Amino acid sequence: MATYKEEAIVLHAHDLGEADRIVSLITSGRGLRRAVAKGLKRTGSKFGARLEPFTHLHVVLHEGRNLDTVTQADIIASHAPLRDDFEKFLFGESMLEVIEKSLQENQNIPRLFEILRVTLDALEKGPRDLALLLAAFQLKVCALIGYHPHLERCLHCQREVKGEGARLDLAGGGVFCSSCHGETGPTVHLGPESLSLMCGMMGKGMAAIARMEVAPRISREVLGITFLYTESFLERQLRSRRIVLDHLDGKPRNHPT
Ligand SMILES: [Zn+2]
Incomplete structure (x- = not known):
């Protein structure tokens, strides 16, 4: 050998x-x-x-x-600071879990290594918004493993999706505008601010995302959505979802992992 x-x-x-x-x-x-x-x-x-x-x-x-x-x-x-800082550890662990669950043993998608390397560097330096960094990481990992989210145009009518009433089809991998139906599975409501933030993040590098600042309410909403999107494509639950979201919502942790 x-x-x-x-x-x-x-x-x-x-x-x-x-x-x-x-x-x-x-x-x-x-x-x-x-x-x-x-x-x-x-x-x-x-x-x-x-x-x-x-x-x-x-x-x-x-x-x-x-x-x-x-x-x-x-x-x-x-990356010792990621093990010493509780919050960074929590978000970083979630990134590791996403990567581990995205790949079969010996399966290789070279850019996954690169996105993790760059994101851990950004996490260590201290991004403005941890939730945003994790949400962007999840979207980019989904795109790399073949589930690029289609966020700009309605999956059904192809019109640009703007305003209230958009829904993200978790299994279909894209959005429906307020007047269309045709979902292939569960959908989540996507507010205009969250949708435009998610579109914007797909076109930015992780270092730029680490410098972004948005209302905590919006980054929390986006992260909730990207967790569901990621779980839908991995066809597995992410242990870190509840832990990270409860932390953001200020809930105490009852169950250590
Ligand atoms: Zn439509």
């Missing part, structure tokens, strides 16, 4: 017994990989502490049948 080098970001890590750590990684060239790092607690272990969620690394992996083995890991960006 071969040994290979990749740039990677740790999505998830858990210790196995005393000595080993299992990690999920998104790599720049080979998509999602699961790997084991052995001998963590042994004196002289070179990289145990480096394999934490959010860490961006150069890794050397030895290919295995079920799990690869990490043989080398060098930090490019530790």
Whole structure:
């Protein structure tokens, strides 16, 4: 079995017994990989502490049948501030969850690695609006995996959608104007401000989105919608949806994850 080098970001890590750590990684060239790092607690272990969620690394992996083995890991960006700041951690964890659930093992969509790398950098620097950054990230991930949302024109009549009464068809991947029907599944109401914000974000890079500021009510509404949109296409629930939205709504957390 071969040994290979990749740039990677740790999505998830858990210790196995005393000595080993299992990690999920998104790599720049080979998509999602699961790997084991052995001998963590042994004196002289070179990289145990480096394999934490959010860490961006150069890794050397030895290919295995079920799990690869990490043989080398060098930090490019530790992103430690994302683990030390409760809010950033919450939003960052949600980004990692979206990526992990977007890919099958060994499936590779190279731009997913890039969008995560850029977004984690923006998150660490401190975006003006965390909810907006996460919402934009979700929309862009959906677009990259093949579910680009059609937001400018009505799916049915093709007219530009403006004003009140627009609905986003979660399964159809686009909007219906107030006078059209034809939904293929559940829809959510999309206010004019939210719709125009979502259209605007699709054309902007993450660094520009990190500098945007809108009314908290609007970014909260948009994030609620993008969570539902993302879940609809992943055909899976996102554990982080309730946690992040409750946090924004000021509700206490009853169930630690
Ligand atoms: Zn229409």
